[in-house]
Amino acid sequence: MESSLNLITLVALSIVLFSALVQLVSADFTQLFKPNWAPDHIVTQGETIWLTLDNTTGCGFESRSKYLFGKASLQLKLVEGDSAGIVTAFYMSSEGPNHDELDFEFLGNISGEPYLVQTNVYVNGSGNREQRHTLWFDPTTDFHTYSFFWNHRSIVFLIDDIPIRIFANKEKIGVSYPKAQAMGIHGSLWNADDWATQGGRVKTNWTNAPFVSMFRSFNIDACELLPESDGLAGKCGKLGQFWSDKPGMNRLNKQQRKQLKWVITNHLVYDYCKDVPRFLELPKECLK
Template structure:
């Protein structure tokens, strides 16, 4: 039987490893974890900071931004989208750094006319380079109830999840010259705004402000992430690591079903945009393998 001193040593070792990362596990308080970004009173934080609504009216939208910067982690948010005629509205939940060569990981919900589905648009920027859009229709009505949308980011890959089902994986392919966000800490942003110049049918359908105010709900924000304020990134480099972390056989099987039925647009399949050849990272050997 192992001695108590052995277990004490193991405990101290685990504790020291945890403290090696400047980590934080967040329970979702919008009052303490976020600042108002724009919209002032249109940001309505409730339930002792555990839930929030954002409003877009005829004058302005609204949004919040995290107080901390993070380098790697998993970020979860429950969202209930604007019901009815939401054409032209953009509800966004994303990570972003600042500057011309910024990094960004996007989840954006593009509103639509009543009866037509929302478009869930994902994109990744690294070193200021974007253009990696993959868009989906959802297999449920996102305005009827809250659903969990997640960004899981580590040095090896980015996973976008809906209700814990992965819908997109982007692998780190810096080895073949593809930019990947590994150097810049990012803040968490949640916004609701008028994007009718492009959001619905590429700007063909404009927002109908007679339907304002538009309101989206948010709750249960959680993050298991590495804080990297003031650029302190050294302790974050291995956080949440592993190419297949969170991608077991069942999750890959579920993801394969989503990709077969619900993808609306994939930049890696856009032969019109890339008439002279798809981006190098779109080759089969550079994509996630399901078998």
């Protein structure tokens, strides 16, 4: 059964090469992105970018295009040493108050403590779907790959191609799901010492500034929506039209299921679905 799924996956991926809907890129930063906040704190060289935070400002960038379904990945090397109060973010977001958004937020720490990665999902402007994980490696000593995979059925958050979280489409029970708004790809580095480390009890130590995070190896295999191509939205959004909805893409394989179980058992430290004191009534998607 697994070999059959692998064959189907290969066939589905081959379709990508011939589909006009697909953009597969690993390219120079400036071809894909532009600064959208404090460009003087951003340094680029080829496909590598350095984001800098000091006591005046952080900084950020965004993709030149927006995407509806597919996979977006990049590699990150996080701030070394005492990074308490600091957040490095890799996220996808549409625009406006009723936006959709998918988040990786890396919460800084006191030296010697583990980094936490917080993931979140916003649908129509509503979030509060946080999970937090410890990492099984030191994210400051080398680059690691962080990815979003997104189709009509589910959103998968991956680290080094290991799934750490799935947000499934549960529209049948009245849960909103992001499927109609194209999202840009963003990165940022900013001060969040009012909440990021131990609930805001540990503040940013500005004597360690400037703080630097490195981004590289941007890969986007997603349905691209250019500002002038409104007609493409229907093609991107149509169920089964894009490679990410082809057979073999709608579920984790056996190895991925084992990996996800391992992550949940060993590295999940907070799940909003289990936070009974926070919610008088748990969100619908949390109910079995």
